[in-house]
Amino acid sequence: LNPWLAMILAAVLAAAIAGLVGMPTLRLKGYYLAMATLGVNEIIYILLVQLKSLTNGTDGISGIPSLSVGGLDLGGPKAYHLVVWGVALLMLRFCLNLTRSRVGRSLRALHRSEPAAQSLGVDTSYRKVQVFMLAAVFASIAGSFDAFYVHYISPESYTITFSIILITGVIIGGLGTIWGALWGTVAIVVLPELLKRLNDDITNLVFGVLLIFIMVVWQGRTQGLWQSLKSWMTRHTTGGGATPPGGSRPPGGSAPPGGAAPPGAEE
Structure with missing residues (x-):
C-alpha cells in the first residue's frame, strides 16, 4: 500500500472513529470531556494490545517504509523535517483561515456561550462533532509522519x-x-x-x-x-502595584501634581 494513501486512509478512519465517539461524549464539557476522551483512549489502547493478529500487540509493527515523492526518498532527517514543517504550516494556515470563515465565527460564538450560539441558529452539536473529527485528522497525520520516520508503530507509543x-x-x-x-x-x-x-x-x-x-x-x-x-x-x-478599581493609574504610578484628583473623579 502506498504510504501517502495509507496516511489518507488512516486520517479518514480517525475521523470516523472521532465522529462515533464524539456524538455521545460531546454532551460533556471542559475537563470532563477531556477525561471521557482519555477513557476512550485507554479502551482503544487495550483493544490494540489484544488484537495481536492485526497489531502484533505490544511488539508493534516494524519495517514501515519511508515516504517518497516521485522516486525521491524523504527518509533523511533534513528532507523529512522540511516536509513535516511544510505540512504543519499548511495545517496552521488552514486553522487560521477557518477561524475567519463562517464556520469559525460560529465556533467562536459556541466557545463564548453555547445557549447564545443556539439562539443564533448554530447547530452546536454538529459543530462540536466537526471540530472533534478535524482534530482527529490532524492527530492522525502527525502520528503517520512519526511512524514513517521511525519505521515503527506500537500501542505503547501512544x-x-x-x-x-x-x-x-x-x-x-x-x-x-x-x-x-x-x-x-x-x-x-x-x-x-x-x-x-x-x-x-x-x-x-x-x-x-x-x-x-x-x-x-x-x-x-x-x-x-x-x-x-x-x-x-x-x-x-507596571504602576507599582494593582490598578485602582474603576480607573487606571497615572503614568509612573504617582499621584497627579498638586494632589489633584484624576479627571472624572469629582462627580
Missing part, C-alpha cells in the same frame, strides 16, 4: 500518559486559541527535556501534579497558565 501530557500542554497554552496550542506544544517538548536532566522518572510525576493543579485550581478558565503568568507580571511590574 499511552494514556502521552494523552495526559498533550492535554496539559493545551491547557498551559490556553484553551480555544491556535497560538495557545503552539505555546503548549513548546512547553511539553522543552519541559520533559529539562526534567530528564534531573531524573528520568520525574517527568510523569511533574505532569501529574500539574494536571491535578489544573483540575482543582484552574477549573473553568480558558486563559492559559503562560498567559495568566504574563498578565500577573504585567500587573505587578
Whole structure:
C-alpha cells in the first residue's frame, strides 16, 4: 500500500472513529470531556494490545517504509523535517483561515456561550462533532509522519500518559486559541527535556501534579497558565502595584501634581 494513501486512509478512519465517539461524549464539557476522551483512549489502547493478529500487540509493527515523492526518498532527517514543517504550516494556515470563515465565527460564538450560539441558529452539536473529527485528522497525520520516520508503530507509543501530557500542554497554552496550542506544544517538548536532566522518572510525576493543579485550581478558565503568568507580571511590574478599581493609574504610578484628583473623579 502506498504510504501517502495509507496516511489518507488512516486520517479518514480517525475521523470516523472521532465522529462515533464524539456524538455521545460531546454532551460533556471542559475537563470532563477531556477525561471521557482519555477513557476512550485507554479502551482503544487495550483493544490494540489484544488484537495481536492485526497489531502484533505490544511488539508493534516494524519495517514501515519511508515516504517518497516521485522516486525521491524523504527518509533523511533534513528532507523529512522540511516536509513535516511544510505540512504543519499548511495545517496552521488552514486553522487560521477557518477561524475567519463562517464556520469559525460560529465556533467562536459556541466557545463564548453555547445557549447564545443556539439562539443564533448554530447547530452546536454538529459543530462540536466537526471540530472533534478535524482534530482527529490532524492527530492522525502527525502520528503517520512519526511512524514513517521511525519505521515503527506500537500501542505503547501512544499511552494514556502521552494523552495526559498533550492535554496539559493545551491547557498551559490556553484553551480555544491556535497560538495557545503552539505555546503548549513548546512547553511539553522543552519541559520533559529539562526534567530528564534531573531524573528520568520525574517527568510523569511533574505532569501529574500539574494536571491535578489544573483540575482543582484552574477549573473553568480558558486563559492559559503562560498567559495568566504574563498578565500577573504585567500587573505587578507596571504602576507599582494593582490598578485602582474603576480607573487606571497615572503614568509612573504617582499621584497627579498638586494632589489633584484624576479627571472624572469629582462627580
